[in-house]
Amino acid sequence: MATTDQDIRWDLTDLCGDTEEARGQWDGVVARSQEIAGRYRGRIAELDAPAWRELLDELDELEQEASRLQVYSYLRLSMAATEVDANDLATFSRERSADIENALVFVGLEWIAVDDGRAEELLAADELAPYAHKLRVERLEKPYVLSEPEEQALNARRPVVSSWQALHDRQVSTMEVPFDPGDGEGPTPHGVSQLLSYLYRPERELRRRAIDTLYEGLAPRTDVLAAAYDALVGDRLTTDKLRGYANPMQPTNMANELDDETVEAMLTAIEESYGIAQKWFRAKAKLLGLEKLALSDQYAPIGDPRRFSWDEAVEIVDSSYTRFSPRLAEIFRDCLDAGHVDVLPRQGKATGAYCTAVSKEILPYVLMNYTNRLRDVSTLAHEFGHATHNVLSLEAQTWRSHRTGIPMAEVPSTFAQSIADDYLLENESDAGTRAALAADRLENAFAAIYRQTVLARFEQRAYAVRADGRALAAERLNDLWWEENTAYYGDALELPDGYRMGWSYIPHFIHVRFYTYAYSFAQLVALLLYRRYREEGDSFAPTYLDFLRAGGSASPADLVAPFGLDLRSTDTWREAFAELDQFCDEAIALSSVPG
Numbered sequence: 001m002a003t004t005d006q007d008i009r010w011d012l013t014d015l016c017g018d019t020e021e022a023r024g025q026w027d028g029v030v031a032r033s034q035e036i037a038g039r040y041r042g043r044i045a046e047l048d049a050p051a052w053r054e055l056l057d058e059l060d061e062l063e064q065e066a067s068r069l070q071v072y073s074y075l076r077l078s079m080a081a082t083e084v085d086a087n088d089l090a091t092f093s094r095e096r097s098a099d100i101e102n103a104l105v106f107v108g109l110e111w112i113a114v115d116d117g118r119a120e121e122l123l124a125a126d127e128l129a130p131y132a133h134k135l136r137v138e139r140l141e142k143p144y145v146l147s148e149p150e151e152q153a154l155n156a157r158r159p160v161v162s163s164w165q166a167l168h169d170r171q172v173s174t175m176e177v178p179f180d181p182g183d184g185e186g187p188t189p190h191g192v193s194q195l196l197s198y199l200y201r202p203e204r205e206l207r208r209r210a211i212d213t214l215y216e217g218l219a220p221r222t223d224v225l226a227a228a229y230d231a232l233v234g235d236r237l238t239t240d241k242l243r244g245y246a247n248p249m250q251p252t253n254m255a256n257e258l259d260d261e262t263v264e265a266m267l268t269a270i271e272e273s274y275g276i277a278q279k280w281f282r283a284k285a286k287l288l289g290l291e292k293l294a295l296s297d298q299y300a301p302i303g304d305p306r307r308f309s310w311d312e313a314v315e316i317v318d319s320s321y322t323r324f325s326p327r328l329a330e331i332f333r334d335c336l337d338a339g340h341v342d343v344l345p346r347q348g349k350a351t352g353a354y355c356t357a358v359s360k361e362i363l364p365y366v367l368m369n370y371t372n373r374l375r376d377v378s379t380l381a382h383e384f385g386h387a388t389h390n391v392l393s394l395e396a397q398t399w400r401s402h403r404t405g406i407p408m409a410e411v412p413s414t415f416a417q418s419i420a421d422d423y424l425l426e427n428e429s430d431a432g433t434r435a436a437l438a439a440d441r442l443e444n445a446f447a448a449i450y451r452q453t454v455l456a457r458f459e460q461r462a463y464a465v466r467a468d469g470r471a472l473a474a475e476r477l478n479d480l481w482w483e484e485n486t487a488y489y490g491d492a493l494e495l496p497d498g499y500r501m502g503w504s505y506i507p508h509f510i511h512v513r514f515y516t517y518a519y520s521f522a523q524l525v526a527l528l529l530y531r532r533y534r535e536e537g538d539s540f541a542p543t544y545l546d547f548l549r550a551g552g553s554a555s556p557a558d559l560v561a562p563f564g565l566d567l568r569s570t571d572t573w574r575e576a577f578a579e580l581d582q583f584c585d586e587a588i589a590l591s592s593v594p595g
C-alpha cells in the first residue's frame with residue numbers, strides 16, 4: 001500500500017478560490033460574451049483584417065477564462081463525484097458554457113457565410129496568420145450546412161437521437177450476471193467492465209469463465225442493442241444525404257482533418273500487417289505453454305513485473321525525458337512543483353488518468369490513480385506527453401490554434417510513453433519486469449492499431465448494409481463482426497462462438513461514428529517518429545519540439561511533413577510496421593528468457 005507521503009493532491013488555487021468565486025466569474029464571462037455579441041453581431045462580413053484580429057484575440061482571451069472555470073469545475077467533480085457543492089457547480093458551469101456558446105455562435109455562422117473571394121483575401125492578411133488555419137477549417141463545412149429552418153428542424157430531433165443512445169448505454173450499464181471469481185465469496189452480480197477486467201488475470205480458467213459469462217449476459221440484449229444501432233445508423237445516413245456527404249466516414253475524417261485517401265491508405269496498410277499480431281499470438285501460446293491461444297488468453301499477463309514507488313516513477317519519467325530533451329523534463333517538474341498532479345486513488349475520485357490544458361497562463365493539470373504498477377509508470381509518461389504538448393503549443397500558438405483533434409493529440413503522449421518504456425527496458429535488471437514491459441507495450445500497440453481498425457472496418461460495412469436498404473439486425477451484425485475479426489486473428493487464435501456478439505457493447509459505435517481509427521493513426525505516427533528518432537539521434541529533438549509547438553496550427557499532414565512523412569502513401573504506413581515488427585521480436589526474445 002502507498003504511504004501517506006505520496007498522497008499528493010491537486011492545488012486548485014491557480015484556477016479559482018472556491019465555488020462562490022467561480023460562479024461570480026462565470027457570470028462575468030457570460031456578460032462579456034453578450035457584450036461582444038452586441039458589438040459584432042451582423043457585422044462580421046464588414047470587418048477588415050485588423051478588426052477581425054481584434055475580435056479573435058478578444059474571443060481567445062474569453063475562451064481561456066471560460067476554460068479556467070470549466071477546468072476548475074471539472075476537477076472539483078473529479079475529486080468528489082458525489083459532493084453536492086461540486087455537482088451544483090458542474091451544472092451551473094454547463095449552463096453558463098451553453099449561454100456563452102449561444103451568445104457567440106453567430107461568429108462562426110457569419111464567417112462561413114462570407115463569400116469565398118473575400119474570405120481568401122482576409123486569410124492572406126498577416127494579421128490573421130495565427131488564426132488562418134482554424135478559420136480555413138471552419139469554412140470547409142460550408143457546403144454541408146443547410147438553411148436555418150432546415151438546421152433547426154435537424155436540431156429538433158436531437159432528443160430522440162439521444163434517447164436511442166441512452167437506451168443502448170442503459171442496456172449495457174445495467175447488465176449484471178452472477179459470476180464467481182473464486183475468491184471464496186461465491187457468485188456475485190458482475191457488470192461488463194468487471195467481467196472484462198478478469199481477462200488480465202493469470203488464471204486461465206477464470207478468464208475463460210469470465211468471457212463466457214459476459215456473452216451469456218449479452219445474448220438476451222443483442223436485439224435491443226442492434227435496434228438502437230440500426231436507428232442511429234439510419235438517422236446518420238439520412239442526414240448525410242440531406243447535407244450532401246459523399247460517404248459515412250466523411251464527417252469524421254473532416255473533423256480529424258484527414259482526407260479519405262489518407263485514412264484508406266492507413267487502414268489498408270494495417271490490414272496487410274495483421275500477420276505481426278498473429279506471430280505474437282503464436283509465440284504467446286508457446287510462452288503460456290498452450291497449443292493455441294484462446295480469445296480469453298489474449299491479454300493474459302506475461303512476466304512478473306515488480307512494484308514501482310511514486311518517487312521511482314517520477315525519477316524514471318524525469319530521467320527519460322531529460323535524456324530526450326531537458327525542456328520536456330523541466331515542464332514535467334514545473335507541473336509537479338505547482339501541485340498540478342493528483343496521485344493516489346481515493347473513494348469518490350474519478351478513475352483512470354487524464355491531462356487537461358487550462359490556458360496560456362496556467363500549467364495543465366494531470367489526474368492519476370497511481371497504484372505502484374509498472375503500467376502506472378507508462379501512464380504517467382503518457383499523461384505528461386499531453387502536458388508537454390499543451391505547454392509548448394500554448395507558448396507558441398493562440399488558444400484556438402493550439403488545439404488538435406484526437407489523431408494528433410495522442411501522438412505526443414504515445415511518443416512520451418515510448419521514451420519512458422525504452423529507458424526502462426535499458427535500465428531495468430529484473431527479467432520479469434522487462435518481459436512484462438515489452439509484452440505490455442506490444443499489446444497496447446495492437447489494441448490501438450489493430451483492434452481499432454477492425455472496429456472501423458466493421459462500421460464501414462454496417463453503414464454499407466444499411467445504405468443498401470437492409471436492417472442491422474443482431475444476426476447480421478454478428479456476421480459482419482465475425483468476418484472482420486477472423487481476418488485479423490486468422491488461425492492464430494481460437495474465437496469462441498459468443499464472440500460473435502462482441503460488437504454489441506462498444507459505446508463508440510453509438511456515440512461517435514468512426515471514432516476509433518484516430519487511435520490507430522496516433523499510434524502509427526508515434527511509431528514512425530520514434531523510428532526517426534532512433535535513426536537520427538540527438539538532432540531529432542529540436543524538430544520534434546517544433547512539432548509540439550505547432551499545436552493545431554496546421555493539418556496533420558503538414559504537421560508531420562518536416563519529418564519527411566507522406567501520410568497519403570501506403571509505403572509510409574508500411575514503415576511503421578517495420579518498427580512494430582521489431583517490438584514484436586523484442587517482446588518474444590525478452591519473454592523467452594527464463595526470469
Ligand SMILES: [Zn+2]
Pocket residue numbers: 382386410413
Ligand atoms: Zn492520451
